[in-house]
Amino acid sequence: MKVLVVGGGGREHAICWKLAQSAQVDKIYCAPGNAGIASVAECVDIGPMEFDKLADFAERNGIGLTVVGMDDPLVGGIVDVFEARGLRVFGPRKNAAILEGSKAFSKELMKKYHIPTAGYTTVHSPEEARAYLQTSRYPIVLKADGLALGKGVLICKTKEEALAGVDELMVDRKFGASGDNVVIEEFMTGREISVLSFVDGKTIKIMSSAQDHKRAKDGDKGLNTGGMGNFSPSPFYTPEVDAFCRKYIYQPTVDAMRAEGREFKGVIFFGLMLTADGPKVLEYNARFGDPEAQVVLPRLENDIVDVFNACIDGTLDKVDLRFSDEACVTVVLASDGYPVSYKKGFPIHGLENFEGRKGYYCFHAGTKFNDKGEIVTNGGRVLDVTALGKDLHEARANAYKATEWVTFENKYMRHDIAASIDQAK
Numbered sequence: 001m002k003v004l005v006v007g008g009g010g011r012e013h014a015i016c017w018k019l020a021q022s023a024q025v026d027k028i029y030c031a032p033g034n035a036g037i038a039s040v041a042e043c044v045d046i047g048p049m050e051f052d053k054l055a056d057f058a059e060r061n062g063i064g065l066t067v068v069g070m071d072d073p074l075v076g077g078i079v080d081v082f083e084a085r086g087l088r089v090f091g092p093r094k095n096a097a098i099l100e101g102s103k104a105f106s107k108e109l110m111k112k113y114h115i116p117t118a119g120y121t122t123v124h125s126p127e128e129a130r131a132y133l134q135t136s137r138y139p140i141v142l143k144a145d146g147l148a149l150g151k152g153v154l155i156c157k158t159k160e161e162a163l164a165g166v167d168e169l170m171v172d173r174k175f176g177a178s179g180d181n182v183v184i185e186e187f188m189t190g191r192e193i194s195v196l197s198f199v200d201g202k203t204i205k206i207m208s209s210a211q212d213h214k215r216a217k218d219g220d221k222g223l224n225t226g227g228m229g230n231f232s233p234s235p236f237y238t239p240e241v242d243a244f245c246r247k248y249i250y251q252p253t254v255d256a257m258r259a260e261g262r263e264f265k266g267v268i269f270f271g272l273m274l275t276a277d278g279p280k281v282l283e284y285n286a287r288f289g290d291p292e293a294q295v296v297l298p299r300l301e302n303d304i305v306d307v308f309n310a311c312i313d314g315t316l317d318k319v320d321l322r323f324s325d326e327a328c329v330t331v332v333l334a335s336d337g338y339p340v341s342y343k344k345g346f347p348i349h350g351l352e353n354f355e356g357r358k359g360y361y362c363f364h365a366g367t368k369f370n371d372k373g374e375i376v377t378n379g380g381r382v383l384d385v386t387a388l389g390k391d392l393h394e395a396r397a398n399a400y401k402a403t404e405w406v407t408f409e410n411k412y413m414r415h416d417i418a419a420s421i422d423q424a425k
């Protein structure tokens with residue numbers, strides 16, 4: 001079978017790499033892909049929002065399955081376009097991807113179905129926001145309703161900061177229409193866990209837990225990013241937390257979406273916070289995390305095509321999802337200056353060091369070929385250096401060792417990815 005993957009980051013590299021291991025897959029295409037993805041797939045120069053062109057490509061090339069990695073096309077309705085043309089596709093339809101696409105929607109859903117989350121209100125104008133903020137307790141959290149490249153969340157310590165945030169989101173419209181409605185949410189504290197799951201509309205199968213490092217700098221300092229590193233499993237995700245979440249969060253979310261006539265098929269990514277009052281949902285995503293996919297997929301033992309098919313066909317209850325006992329750690333090699341401004345176009349050296357080394361992977365996030373055919377940096381997040389180990393300590397040591405195998409000008413990374421594992425009991 002021929003498969004098409006939509007996206008071009010480290011997550012899509014990991015998905016393509018996993019697909020390449022399936023005996024059912026003869027050929028992988030990736031649109032638009034990147035220089036690393038080109039080693040496992042044929043890259044196709046079509047943008048992720050060009051739904052008709054992508055569907056034309058799938059029809060012309062006899063693609064048997066399309067896998068959408070990114071949030072924008074899912075929220076924009078790529079799955080509906082493919083389905084209307086009789087093309088097989090993995091991911092939620094537009095009316096279900098709204099779980100990620102609108103924070104106002106997801107908060108309303110959680111409230112209606114009693115799924116644990118932070119208290120909130122949704123405001124629709126700057127005046128309404130300012131009035132509400134007069135009597136609030138601080139810190140408080142402002143969230144642009146729509147997609148904002150992961151940057152639409154403002155943690156405000158004081159009323160002044162919050163009022164400035166309202167101007168940024170609703171008056172200056174920094175994220176365009178995404179900020180026309182704003183969720184104002186109670187500030188929570190606790191450890192953050194990422195839990196990815198496969199969903200077929202009614203059955204949900206939980207993947208192994210992971211833990212992100214969202215801030216740019218060591219010690220969780222600096223700005224929020226897409227994620228600077230990740231590890232799996234999380235020692236903080238205890239059997240008690242798992243049992244609680246299965247009962248009050250995971251299946252209830254899937255059932256709530258069905259009850260709303262928005263059957264969800266694809267990956268639900270639960271962003272959880274372990275608060276003193278128990279686990280609560282910070283956010284939902286309608287896709288694999290990036291770089292969560294990079295630490296979870298190397299541990300997945302199933303043929304991923306079987307799992308994708310089961311989600312599409314509604315037979316996930318028959319799938320025995322298995323993960324290896326090994327641990328996995330990803331350290332993101334970024335361009336210095338990310339997430340604000342950074343130079344790119346620098347040649348990357350040493351990628352060949354990963355060849356033939358079992359348990360070490362270098363997933364490409366932002367790379368491309370230059371005119372001379374060299375692989376160069378092409379983004380804020382450049383490479384996701386990933387390693388397995390018998391436990392988290394070994395995986396962490398392996399991943400950091402491998403970060404030394406590659407060099408490029410402006411190389412930047414955090415040095416404390418997975419350092420928190422020592423705090424687990």
Ligand code: AMP
Nearest residue numbers: 118141153185186187188189271282283
């Ligand atoms: P989100 O995109 O909703 O996950 O928010 C991005 C990040 O902001 C999260 O990973 C948290 O670190 C932080 N955050 C979001 N909501 C809250 C909240 N209610 N309380 C504290 N921190 C939050």
Ligand code: GLY
Nearest residue numbers: 226227289290291
């Ligand atoms: N790493 C967080 C995300 O993919 O949203």
